[in-house]
Amino acid sequence: MRHVGPDDRSALDHESPREACGVFGVFAPSSQVAHLTYDGLYALQHRGQESAGMATTDGAGVMVVKDMGLVTNVFNEYKLAGLQGHLAIGHTRYSTTGTSTWHNAQPVYRVTSKNPERFQPLEFALGHNGNLTNTESLLADAGMLPGTATSDSDVIAELLVRYLDAHPEADLVEALVEVLPTLQGAFSLVLLDNERLIGVRDPHGFRPLCLGKLDQGWVLASETPALDITGAHFVREMDPGELLVIDHDGPKTVRPWPEKLVDPKLCLFEFVYLARPDSRLYGQELHGARIRMGELLAEQAPVDADMVMGVPDSGLPAAEGYARQSGIRYGHGLVKNRYIGRTFIVPDQAQRTQGVRRKLNPLHGAITGQRLIVVDDSIVRGTTTRAMVKMLREAGATEVHLRISSPPYRWPCYYGLDTGTRAELIAANLEVLEIQEYLGADSLAYLHLDSLKKATGAPGAGFCDACLTGDYPADIPVVLRREAEAGSPVA
């Protein structure tokens, strides 16, 4: 079993887009599924390291355990033993809305009010990957005071419980059919009540969600490695705009949105960076797609050099592809300390630079006297890439040519990634040559958008590329845009 955690991504990932969340669900009659859910969450740890949680039910009541920290910190044998039942959902979180507090850890749990018309209060739990763009108007329309809900996931749960309280004859699926079309933005959801596991993908399918089959049961997961680790066979990716209800009769699809609103726009950055290399999306394994990104980058932006190296870990497959296509020797020039946490929480640039040095150390013997091609997946702010270039030069590199396996990241993401404001995005404010000068590189080139889409292996499929083009597939309220574009000279 491969460990996937904070140290499994690019060492510069604090300046790459930050992940939103991972979700997992399982329905397996006659089994205890807490350990299986733990394994699923372990495989999804890379999608969020701030908090983790799990809700289970044996049909008689919902139990929730959640806390700040990694999956391995939050759960132990004692806690797992208390999580009884054949039905579970789980969540790993990185906050994109709401603060990073215990209260915002997921799954979110709700129970309806006592009502004589309902045989017994209805309990449910919800896990969310994505980001709503209309929480303000949802709160206003529902007459909720600001602060009623502390995250957009909390808003969804609150809207559901309000609907259920007002319609005691309704069940959770009916509530979802009413509430989901009012939501805008990105949401891949898993939910459970005492009888059913439910999966939802928004009509654009910004975030992934797939269905797997156990010998006796079903699994939902953000990424396919969470199926693999639990022994589930991949069945299919859920459709954008699909609500999937799984009970003793198997999965059943409900479509709460009219067909004309369904427009697939899977996040292109799932291919570039977010999802694990062993994940499969649009039928493609991402490791192969990332190698192709490097091959196309070599065709598009060749340079004479002695060695191609990647920034560990997520820059490595594209570096391999670049080397293969260019015929220039592939080598390792940086060693990564795998036993420290992420560095993105450091508050100022001096500490951030130190954070890079804590994570990466140059291999002097491989670098000294060499003209290097250094491949990474993205540059968001640029500060740590600059520190890395300096470090490579100090280690003896005679030239450093940066090659990036995605186009310049110019626009903020509103669909579940935290990239900061436009003022913080280096490519929103500087031209490529200016970025090259700021980073201290001898040359800099980014992969073209059409080449990136070609490299996915599914060039005709629907992708969101808004952070690269500014072409947002789902409306962004003016107030949100104003906040994210504040301070940008091109806003």
Ligand code: SF4
């Ligand atoms: S804006 Fe960028 S990061 Fe956000 S969903 Fe679209 S492609 Fe992904």
